[in-house]
Amino acid sequence: MKYKVIESLCDVCACCASVCPQNAIIMSEQKATIFLDICIGCAKCFITCPISAIEEIPDES
Amino acid sequence: MNLKAFYDVVVVGSGPAGSMTALFAAKNGASVLILERDREVGIPVRCAEGISARGLEKFFQPDERWIAQKIDGAKLYAPNGESCIINAGAVGDGYVLERRLFDAFICEEAAKNGVDILTKANVHDLVFDSSKLSGVKFTHLSKEKQVKANIIVGADGPESRIGKLAGIDTTLKLEDIEPGVQYLLTDIDLEAELTHFYFGNEIAPGGYVWVFPKGRNMANVGIGIRPDRSNGKNAQQYLDGFIEKNFPDSKSLAFIAGAVPTAQTLPEITRDNLMLVGDAARQVNPVTGGGLSNILVAGSIAGTVAAEAVKKDDFSNKFLKKYHKQWMKEKGNHQKVHYKLKQVFFDFSDDELNEIVGLLQGIPQEKLTLFQLFKTAVRNKPSLVKELIKIYL
Missing domain, CATH: 3.50.50.60 (FAD/NAD(P)-binding domain)
Structure with a gap:
């Protein structure tokens, strides 16, 4: 399971980027972006986001 | 340029x-x-925008352009709603700034x-x-x-x-970050010269809710929680629940999310x-x-x-x-x-927190110092003594 940022909700607080063990999350002035090719799906960003602006990407079956 | x-x-x-x-x-x-x-x-x-007077005045003379409220004590609230006030004599006075x-x-x-x-x-x-x-x-x-x-x-x-x-x-x-959110609320009726801290595992697991007055019945009302103890709820949901219960008639002028690293250097x-x-x-x-x-x-x-x-x-x-x-x-x-x-403080159960505030209430206010607070906490949780000894040895 990988994760993505719901851009319309993101408040750019950087909680997600602070806990990402892969350094897979980059902050810009407007939003966080998760780079999926390095995301290992550890879910730390998902449980840390204070406003639930990160969601699961359903696995392709 | x-x-x-x-x-x-x-x-x-x-x-x-x-x-x-x-x-x-x-x-x-x-x-x-x-x-x-x-x-x-x-x-x-x-930011909750609070700073101790000593910390600020070491570098800058307080300037009314960026000071919202002078603070002369802190009020601590137990999970059961009981509270006690810690005087400025114990914690020093401070300011809430316009950061x-x-x-x-x-x-x-x-x-x-x-x-x-x-x-x-x-x-x-x-x-x-x-x-x-x-x-x-x-x-x-x-x-x-x-x-x-x-x-x-x-x-x-x-x-x-x-x-x-x-x-x-x-x-x-995860144990070293507090994801937080904060509202700037208006129509808050609390002692404006105190900062207010609310503890409890249902209120803010692994953290606390703060109310920092900014004058004119406004206050920063925020929360930080431990993400690994949040039981599937996010920081905003915890804070919304708190505000609904404690300040149902307040109105929000601002909302912001933030990350507080509660780690060592x-x-x-x-x-x-x-x-x-x-x-x-x-x-x-x-x-x-x-x-x-x-x-x-x-x-x-x-x-x-x-x-x-x-x-x-x-x-x-x-x-x-x-x-x-x-x-x-x-x-x-x-x-x-x-x-x-x-590590010790945020492991207290709600019962222990209630008991600590209850004991603090029994101490006359002029004697209620930060030292008393820690002494009371230690009496309540003997393991804390061991931790403190380890720290100071």
């Missing part, structure tokens, strides 16, 4: 860590540029001392000249630019991209040509998550050492480590103690 192609010091981030570093480096003779990602210094404010204006004020002071400041400048990479760190690459108004410097200062917040790019592991463990905050300061270096008090007074100290040391490095033309890690050593001496070693206390 014409920027130079080279500065002695380039600071990434214009929060108080970055601007204090810049101010002290410039005051001591260095040429300094601050690069800020946002469009304006001072915003957005991701937006305070941050701008420090940047202004830096600018008066010759510091250049560029906003809307998003640093995305470091420049190396054969393995030596020698500058940063940034995007400014859709244009790719770079600037060279002998010292790069990462004052770029808890995720510290600068630290990561330099190869320092800045990733926070990173083992490495300097490298050749590099310094990390502020949240990037993990310099807040890990119990309270409060950091402003610590960060003012850290920035002043970092800036002073950076300017010394310029005078000596020595930008080696060995020289820049003077900043790390001085920081540990002034604040970092206390922070270790606070980290231990954090």
Whole structure:
């Protein structure tokens, strides 16, 4: 399971980027972006986001 | 504004860590540029805005332009709603600031001392000249630019991209971050000269709710929680529940999310040509998550050492480590103690918290000091004694 940022909700607080063990999350002035090719799906960003602006990407079956 | 192609010091981030570093480096003779990602210094404010009078007045005379409220004590609320007041005599008095204006004020002071400041400048990479760190690459108004410097200062917040790019592991463990949110509420009816702290595992697991009055019935009402104890609810849901119960008629003027690193200082905050300061270096008090007074100290040391490095033309890690050593001496070693206390304090059950506040209520207010608070906590939780002994031995 990988994760993505719901851009319309993101408040750019950087909680997600602070806990990402892969350094897979980059902050810009407007939003966080998760780079999926390095995301290992550890879910730390998902449980840390204070406003639930990160969601699961359903696995392709 | 014409920027130079080279500065002695380039600071990434214009929060108080970055601007204090810049101010002290410039005051001591260095040429300094601050690069800020946002469009304006001072915003957005991701902070409860409280600072002790002692911490502030060490560097600046209080100025009514950026002071919202004078504070002369703290009120602690147990999970069962019982409360006790800790006097300023015990904790010292303090201020709730207008951080937006305070941050701008420090940047202004830096600018008066010759510091250049560029906003809307998003640093995305470091420049190396054969393995030596020698500058940063940034995007400014859709244009790719770079600037060279002998010292790069990462004052770029808890995720510290600068630290990561330099190869320092800045990733926070889940037990060492408090994701938080905060409303600016109006129509809050509470003692305005006190800061208010609400504890409880249902209220704010692994953290607390704060109410910091800003005058005219307004207050910063915020929460920090431990993400690994949040039971599937986010910080905003916990805070919304609290406000619904305690301030149902209040109205929100602002809402913001933020990250508080409640960790100890990173083992490495300097490298050749590099310094990390502020949240990037993990310099807040890990119990309270409060950091402003610590960060003012850290920035002043970092800036002073950076300017010394310029005078000596020595930008080696060995020289820049003077900043790390001085920081540990002034604040970092206390922070270790606070980290231990954090681990114990936030393990209290609701019953234990109720009991502690109940015991504190029995102590006459004039005798209620921070020492009494800890003594009461220790009596209530014998294991804390062991922890305290470990800390002080």
